Amino acid sequence: MNPMTKFPPTLSTAKRRDAFARLFAKHQRWLYAYLMTLLANPVHAEEVFQEVCVVLWREYEKFDLNTDFVRWVSVIANHQVHRFRRQRRRAVTLMSEEALESLASETVDRVTFDLFEARQQALSRCLKKLPDRDRLLVRACYGSKNVTFKCAARELGRPVNTVYKALNRIRRTLHECIDRTLTSEGWS
Amino acid sequence: MNDKPFSTDELFLLLGRACNEALIPSESERLRELLEQSRAARRMFADYMILHSELNWICQAPDGVAPGTEVLDSTAPPLPAANHVTAPPPSAGGLAGPAFGVPGSALLGGLVMAAVLGWAATTWWFTPPLAPGARPGAEAPAGSTEAGRIVARITGTRNCLWDATSRVGYDSPLHAGQRLTLRKGLAEITFDDGAVVVLEGPAAVVVQSQTNASLQTGRLAATVPLGAEGFTVETSRLKVVDLGTEFGVLTDPQRSTEVHVFNGKVRSHILDDAGKSIRTLYLHSEQGARLDMARSEVTHLAANARGFVRNLPTPDGPRRGLLACEGFFYSTGPLSGRNGSFGWSGAWFDIASDGRPGSNGIAAGSLTFEEVSAGGNRAVQKGQRNRIRRTLDTSVGGVFDLAGMVENQDGVRLIGKDGSTVYLSFLQRTSAVDDVFYGLEVHRGDGNANRVLCIGNGADGTGYGVSSRYNGYGQSMFESVGAENTGVNLFVVRFTFGQDNQDTVDVYRNCLSLTDESRATIDASLRGNFAFDRIGMGNFNGSKTHEVDRIQIGTSLEAVTGNPPPTMASTSGRASAGRRRGSSYGRTPFVPARSGGLTRHRGRRKEHLERIKAKIFIKVLEKRRGVCDHESAAGSTASCCESGTHLGDRRVIGASEATSGSTCSERGDCPRRVQGIALPRGLVVHPRAAPDAMRIRKGDASVVAYR
Numbered sequence: 001m002n003p004m005t006k007f008p009p010t011l012s013t014a015k016r017r018d019a020f021a022r023l024f025a026k027h028q029r030w031l032y033a034y035l036m037t038l039l040a041n042p043v044h045a046e047e048v049f050q051e052v053c054v055v056l057w058r059e060y061e062k063f064d065l066n067t068d069f070v071r072w073v074s075v076i077a078n079h080q081v082h083r084f085r086r087q088r089r090r091a092v093t094l095m096s097e098e099a100l101e102s103l104a105s106e107t108v109d110r111v112t113f114d115l116f117e118a119r120q121q122a123l124s125r126c127l128k129k130l131p132d133r134d135r136l137l138v139r140a141c142y143g144s145k146n147v148t149f150k151c152a153a154r155e156l157g158r159p160v161n162t163v164y165k166a167l168n169r170i171r172r173t174l175h176e177c178i179d180r181t182l183t184s185e186g187w188s
Numbered sequence: 189m190n191d192k193p194f195s196t197d198e199l200f201l202l203l204g205r206a207c208n209e210a211l212i213p214s215e216s217e218r219l220r221e222l223l224e225q226s227r228a229a230r231r232m233f234a235d236y237m238i239l240h241s242e243l244n245w246i247c248q249a250p251d252g253v254a255p256g257t258e259v260l261d262s263t264a265p266p267l268p269a270a271n272h273v274t275a276p277p278p279s280a281g282g283l284a285g286p287a288f289g290v291p292g293s294a295l296l297g298g299l300v301m302a303a304v305l306g307w308a309a310t311t312w313w314f315t316p317p318l319a320p321g322a323r324p325g326a327e328a329p330a331g332s333t334e335a336g337r338i339v340a341r342i343t344g345t346r347n348c349l350w351d352a353t354s355r356v357g358y359d360s361p362l363h364a365g366q367r368l369t370l371r372k373g374l375a376e377i378t379f380d381d382g383a384v385v386v387l388e389g390p391a392a393v394v395v396q397s398q399t400n401a402s403l404q405t406g407r408l409a410a411t412v413p414l415g416a417e418g419f420t421v422e423t424s425r426l427k428v429v430d431l432g433t434e435f436g437v438l439t440d441p442q443r444s445t446e447v448h449v450f451n452g453k454v455r456s457h458i459l460d461d462a463g464k465s466i467r468t469l470y471l472h473s474e475q476g477a478r479l480d481m482a483r484s485e486v487t488h489l490a491a492n493a494r495g496f497v498r499n500l501p502t503p504d505g506p507r508r509g510l511l512a513c514e515g516f517f518y519s520t521g522p523l524s525g526r527n528g529s530f531g532w533s534g535a536w537f538d539i540a541s542d543g544r545p546g547s548n549g550i551a552a553g554s555l556t557f558e559e560v561s562a563g564g565n566r567a568v569q570k571g572q573r574n575r576i577r578r579t580l581d582t583s584v585g586g587v588f589d590l591a592g593m594v595e596n597q598d599g600v601r602l603i604g605k606d607g608s609t610v611y612l613s614f615l616q617r618t619s620a621v622d623d624v625f626y627g628l629e630v631h632r633g634d635g636n637a638n639r640v641l642c643i644g645n646g647a648d649g650t651g652y653g654v655s656s657r658y659n660g661y662g663q664s665m666f667e668s669v670g671a672e673n674t675g676v677n678l679f680v681v682r683f684t685f686g687q688d689n690q691d692t693v694d695v696y697r698n699c700l701s702l703t704d705e706s707r708a709t710i711d712a713s714l715r716g717n718f719a720f721d722r723i724g725m726g727n728f729n730g731s732k733t734h735e736v737d738r739i740q741i742g743t744s745l746e747a748v749t750g751n752p753p754p755t756m757a758s759t760s761g762r763a764s765a766g767r768r769r770g771s772s773y774g775r776t777p778f779v780p781a782r783s784g785g786l787t788r789h790r791g792r793r794k795e796h797l798e799r800i801k802a803k804i805f806i807k808v809l810e811k812r813r814g815v816c817d818h819e820s821a822a823g824s825t826a827s828c829c830e831s832g833t834h835l836g837d838r839r840v841i842g843a844s845e846a847t848s849g850s851t852c853s854e855r856g857d858c859p860r861r862v863q864g865i866a867l868p869r870g871l872v873v874h875p876r877a878a879p880d881a882m883r884i885r886k887g888d889a890s891v892v893a894y895r
Binding site: 037040042098099102106119123133136150155156158164175178179 | 200201203204205206207208209210220223224227230231233234235236237238239240241242243244245246247248415698700701702703704707709749
């Protein structure tokens with residue numbers, strides 16, 4: 001389903017909602033990633049994600065299916081991020097207001113949905129190239145919900161710092177692998 | 189305007205730490221700065237965060253739902269990279285249902301609800317509405333914050349006589365809020381966060397949480413490992429918060445409460461009757477304080493390390509499934525004839541040696557696997573015609589016999605009773621790869637023909653892996669365990685002894701979890717008859733050195749890898765705090781700062797607290813800006829006033845300026861005053877401080893103040 005597909009204006013409400021649900025299902029991962037770039041914290045991203053969902057589903061009737069879904073969602077997301085930052089002034093300190101503004105505009109411009117998808121696909125290929133041990137570690141650390149890496153390390157019976165360092169190394173490997181893949185595919 | 193160059197390495201490090209949620213304030217500041225200044229940094233940040241979020245997403249989705257999951261699960265061929273998970277219309281039925289058209293219809297209401305309910309429902313959009321994507325296993329452990337959950341365990345007892353109401357004993361789990369009354373003896377309590385407390389009877393203590401104990405009466409000593417800082421011991425009038433340390437507390441509610449710091453530092457709050465802190469004391473290594481209960485008076489005293497039992501030495505014998513152990517706690521020299529640890533029936537014995545003394549020997553220091561030290565020393569084979577072995581105790585009534593593992597094969601008592609499972613673990617290192625034969629050997633008698641297993645390289649012309657000469661020759665009984673390297677490898681071998689000696693051996697190399705076998709992947713398996721009665725080491729031909737450490741045999745993976753290393757009697761105070769500490773334990777008294785504001789992670793918390801203190805001190809400096817006093821111990825701070833430290837602009841005094849960059853080389857002759865303000869007692873400016881940072885030393889702690 002391409003967001004740019006033309007929808008006849010006379011679409012029935014049910015069909016409209018159907019189409020919206022599909023669009024949403026397709027973009028939810030992007031949305032989460034987008035929020036992560038703005039909030040840099042999975043727990044915060046999750047919270048705002050839920051808020052955004054609530055708004056999206058409240059307002060979906062106002063959305064013109066023939067316009068850019070990503071842009072529409074990003075406006076709502078930005079708004080919710082600001083709201084969240086206002087509410088939690090103390091918790092959210094990683095980014096200054098200026099950086100956030102630039103990041104938000106750049107992210108929407110640059111991290112288009114296509115590029116996001118390309119990164120996604122590159123990631124799954126890069127993950128396959130990881131040594132088994134690293135892959136298992138990623139799974140162990142990222143796999144359990146509500147559990148910090150610290151707890152995961154403890155569960156594994158490993159020193160926390162070892163796990164931190166290993167994760168840094170693995171993420172860096174993946175990051176660089178994705179960049180290489182994208183370059184080879186002609187993304188700039 | 190918007191593109192200052194930056195170091196990719198630095199940004200990667202900061203991003204990594206941000207994702208680990210391990211940033212310290214100075215690092216967040218630096219990251220904030222980078223993001224503000226550089227577009228390229230923002231771009232990298234965004235890509236990194238997308239990666240972080242995708243990993244979260246992939247790993248938390250139930251199998252097969254999120255593309256990419258499969259690549260983490262197995263080597264199974266991945267699903268086509270269909271990232272467009274074209275969800276079936278969430279519910280055709282729902283759409284045609286009675287609530288049709290109403291925004292909060294069954295479907296949408298359900299969706300929103302699920303979204304609000306939490307991330308466990310990440311995948312609700314793909315699951316039928318009747319079974320909203322709840323993953324039972326994904327929920328946080330029930331009641332993780334309730335009172336009554338297990339927060340600690342009794343991990344050691346010596347002659348304990350408990351009050352009848354306590355109903356506890358060795359290995360008892362302790363619940364939040366549980367009260368223990370120890371009338372006599374010593375009990376070691378290990379808190380879930382890692383702190384270890386030795387309680388000396390008579391004493392009464394309430395285990396409040398995994399980070400908190402209230403001592404009602406009696407004496408305890410606490411050892412708090414790295415990562416568990418913040419552990420708190422409370423008495424009626426005193427609250428002692430650990431800042432990375434070993435300390436002791438004793439209290440007699442009628443008379444006095446004392447705190448003694450053996451190592452590191454604590455913060456003690458003196459409480460009023462309502463439990464409010466009325467005074468805070470920082471105590472350092474070897475300092476102590478006594479609080480007189482009646483008069484609320486504090487007396488400073490020297491810590492009395494001998495007045496507390498600080499650890500229960502690990503019993504040098506079988507425990508928790510560990511049946512035999514060899515940690516090479518011997519002095520350096522030949523290994524042959526050494527006869528320590530437990531589970532063995534005799535000393536090490538040279539089978540072959542190139543004749544040079546100590547070529548089957550003990551070398552100083554232990555092997556360390558991923559920061560986990562084996563403790564003690566290690567076995568080293570330097571010669572290339574060397575074999576040494578030690579027999580296990582398979583005697584009637586011996587430890588393996590009592591564990592039901594011994595059978596009689598051909599008139600020899602061997603470990604390998606049908607139906608039993610035995611685990612062997614050891615650390616191994618070679619100095620060169622692919623350099624002919626070496627290995628840790630498992631035998632059922634001496635001689636090559638009796639070699640049940642060899643884990644290493646080149647046995648009978650094979651490569652790096654596990655082989656069994658007893659069951660076959662060369663490649664016919666060999667399986668690789670991956671690429672050989674010169675690092676330390678941790679091997680765990682599981683022997684599953686089947687009927688009629690149809691046994692299986694599975695080898696885990698560097699298993700992911702040291703405690704949970706389900707997370708380990710088998711690197712090699714062999715089938716055959718693997719009953720054994722001795723362990724050996726061999727090193728033949730070539731020129732490499734073969735090293736082995738910490739051989740353990742037990743009944744489970746955790747028994748052979750999860751136990752803290754046994755300690756020598758001489759090891760003080762740190763015996764029982766467990767593996768997490770490893771050899772990396774040890775607090776660096778002075779943490780050097782890098783100009784980028786990145787500091788070593790160790791002691792970060794301490795540093796943070798110190799920084800707060802320094803900030804307060806700087807505030808004082810700021811207030812009194814302009815006041816100039818030429819007094820100083822070194823007599824050379826005069827220039828500090830002129831050298832223009834613009835505290836008002838948040839620029840902090842540079843120590844080199846403060847001392848004219850010269851005489852302040854030793855702690856003793858640093859200035860007592862900076863900017864005309866007397867330094868708090870015991871604080872001195874550190875001589876090597878960067879121009880934009882000030883470090884203050886107090887005792888063995890350091891302060892680094894940033895701009």
